[in-house]
Amino acid sequence: MxxxxxxxxxxxxxxxxxxxxxxxxxxxxxxxxxxxxxxxTAQIEQVNRQPSYQIDRQYVGKISAKQQSNLSFEFAGRVLETLKDSGDKVKKGNILAVQDVELLNIKANEIRAQINQVDAQIELNKANYKRAKELHLSNYASEQVIDELTAEKSILTANKNGLKASYDALHYQISKATLRAPYDGVINQRLIAQGDLLSAATPAFTINNQNQQEVSLGIPAKVAKELAIDEELDVEINKKTYAAKIIAIGQQIDPATRTLGLRLKLTQPINAVSGLIARVSIKEHIPDSGFWLPLTAITDGVRGQWNIYTAVAQGNQFKILPETVKVLHTTKDSAYITGLTSNQISIITAGLHRYVPGQIVKAKGANE
Structure with missing residues (x-):
């Protein structure tokens, strides 16, 4: 059991x-x-060939005043007083410095006295001429006396004119003994002091017109060819961006830097000191055809080359094929490549490390 x-x-x-x-x-x-x-699945995108691309380049220049002057006295003399100093803001016509004009005033008074003396002699000549004329009519004065008085009047008049010219020259020199600001601006440097004995044209002050500031820089000739007068460019000054218009493009290459001069006028006034660094952004046009791709669509290949994965359609699916490309330019998140013959391609744009050449994939988001 x-x-x-x-x-x-x-x-x-x-x-x-x-x-x-x-x-x-x-x-x-x-x-x-x-x-x-x-x-x-794979993230597949279609990209088209572009005829060219642009590169954003920055060129370094500096802020400069449109007007920058070295001021000096026209005539020699001793400095009586300086009224402005380095860094002072001035208005047009403000007095900067004054020369001692005491001796000039003495000379002017002396010439004024000589003019008064000649005026008295001219009055006496007029009286003598009048009496001689009356006597001549009565045959009591000869023609010679009349001629002498007429010549004397001409000599006195010429002397008076010469003295007046000397007097005017002294007054002009006295007026130029006061040095004034030629325009609104800022004193960069005071080069004289009270009591200095100056010769004519000795530099006394340097002044800038801060209301009309420009940016000057040098750029390659091939870049200058793509620019035009009145074109607006972005200028970075002290980490702030301003708009500026091109006002002049140089036509002579600097032998030292091999660049052309470029001048820009800021469209709005800024409180920037002359000589400050300015960075000018210029788009350079490169006539090379190629494709813009995201950086995630590029992977390293053999021997330092770069590869992309193209997706060749096979019905509703795609076959991965590697292509070797040449990178011409990169930005923060994209690259411009060349080396492909097609004008339109489908590529895998992300996660290239998850795929191998020859693998069959389907587009992300396609129906199962």
Whole structure:
């Protein structure tokens, strides 16, 4: 009886094991079939060939005043007083310094006295001429007396004119003994002091017109050809960006820097000191055809080359093919490449490390 029960139990266990093995085999077959049918997704985008590209370049220049003058006295003399100093803001006509004019005033008074003396002599000549004329009519005076008085009058008049010219010259020199600001601006440097004895044209002050500031710089000739008068460019000064218009493009290459001079006028006044560094942004046009791609679409290849993965359509799926390209220019998040013959290509734009050449993929977002 025990033997029969044991055999029955073993038969039941055998049936259960066979059933479990059958279920396991079916499940494994289904898993293999699912794995074999799985196709990985990829982010695929279509890009078109561009005829050219632009590079944003920055060139360093400096702020300069449109008007910058070296002021000096026209005549020699001793400095009586200086009224302005370095860094002072001045208005047109403000007095900067004064020369001692005491000696000039003495000379002017002396000449004035001589003019008065000549005036008295001219009055006497007129009276003598009148009497001589009356006597001549009565035959009591000769023609010679009349001629002498006429000549004397001409001599006195000439002397008076000469003295007046000397007097005017002294007054002009006295007026130029006061040095005034020729325009609104800022004194850069005071070069004289009270009591200095100056010769004519000795530099006394340097002054800038801060209301008319310009940016000057040098650029390559090929870049200058693409610019035009009145074109607006961005200028960075003290980490702030301002607009400026081109007012002049040089026509002579600097032999030292091999660049052409460029001058720009700021469209709004700024409180910047002369000589401050300014960075001018200029877009340089490069006539090379190619494609703009995101940086994530490029991977390193063999021997320092760069590769991209193109996606060739095969029905609803794509086959990955590698292409070697040349990178011409990069920005913060994109690159301009060349080396492809097609005018339109589909590429994988992200996650290139997850794919291999020849792999079949489907576009991300496509229906399963």
């Amino acid at each position: 025990n033997s029969e029960n044991t055999l029955a139990l073993m038969a039941k266990l055998l049936v259960v094991n066979s059933f479990l093995l059958l279920i396991s085999a079916c499940s494994e077959s289904h898993s293999n079939e699912t794995a074999n049918n799985y196709v990985q």
